[in-house]
Amino acid sequence: MGTDGRGRRRSDFSPPRTVRLRADDGTRRTAPTGDAHTAEGERLQKVLAHAGLGSRRACEVLIGQGRVTVDGAVVTEQGVRVDTARQVIHVDGRRLQLDAATVTLALNKPRKVVSAMSDPQGRRDLTEFVADSAERLYHVGRLDYETEGLLLLTNDGELAHRLTHPSFEMTKTYVCRFDCPGAFPRGLLKDLRDGVELEDGPAAADSARLIAHDGREAVVEVVLHEGRNRIVRRMFASQGHELTALVRTRIGPVQLGDLAPGATRPVVGRELGTLMAQVGL
The missing domain is CATH 3.10.290.10 (RNA-binding S4 domain)
Known part of the structure; x- marks a missing residue:
């Protein structure tokens, strides 16, 4: 005293x-x-x-x-x-999530799993990957049945809403694989960046770069902020290329990394703070 x-x-x-x-x-x-x-x-x-x-x-x-x-x-x-x-x-500028009851997880969704908590057709869904969680979690956005990779699960309703709202333009990164015998198609990357015509309007990648090409197949990384249904597959199909594999590797600052298919990890600390800051939280 x-x-x-x-x-x-x-x-x-x-x-x-x-x-x-x-x-x-x-x-x-x-x-x-x-x-x-x-x-x-x-x-x-x-x-x-x-x-x-x-x-x-x-x-x-x-x-x-x-x-x-x-x-x-x-x-x-x-x-x-x-x-x-x-x-x-x-x-x-990064918000600290200090509420212990709030949970956000990164999931590596395997292929042939629907992005839903139940499926009327009886296909595999997301419930098996959060069965051990005491919280009721919801998926943020979707990946189609054949696409694998990063999916976020959370019980933070405001975060989920903002992550899916188009006004925040959250970028997503995909690794795309397709058959490509012979030379890599000239102009494909530029066309993806400049924009291609789809049945529901034009779509353009924020960036597109070639990762690998061995004369038989090619691997391309695409970054975009749109979230229309199957947009990446449809963009490549519009240019005559059907994807044989598609993996989402990143959502904003959250990376898939070496997370195994079907595994989850908590999104916490600076990673979560940066994610929240990008959507104004």
Whole structure:
């Protein structure tokens, strides 16, 4: 215990009376501690450390550098306490998901599995891959029956809504394989980038590049932000190429990596924060 300037006793661990905040225009302002501080909450540096951002000392540095916001206000003073159940915290623009009840998983969907939690035709569906999850999870978007690769599952309704909303233009990366005897077709990659005509309107890849071609088959990587039904297969078919294999390898910042077919892994930490930031959360 110590005393303040008027001789009154105070705890050495009392939070500061004010928090320095940065306004949207980049200027700093000073606001009452109550703007960010919650007396019954956890110390901000402890929350950041538990979220995997480093030691408490390292997290104190993050705070001091003005890289942490609480409910949109930059906090630069140490000792602020926060309520993780109701306050929103960002670090370097990435939101921290601190609700333990919220789960987001990456699944490597195998071929011949429908992107649904049940199928009236009795085909394999997604329920077998989340049978051990205590939460009720929903798939974000779809992959067709023959396509494998990255699919996100979550119980965060707002995240799922934004990931599928076309206004956020979340990019998706696909590896496409097709028979290609002889020379690689001149102009195919340019045509995919410039746009091709489909029955429901034109479609263009954000990027398209050749990965491999051995004179028998070719492998092309395509990145696009549209999500129309079977759009990648239809784009190649419009140019006379039926895909023999299609794998989605990335959704925004989330990568498939070496995840085995049928396996899942949690999307957490910076990866989840970056994903949420890209859809404005």
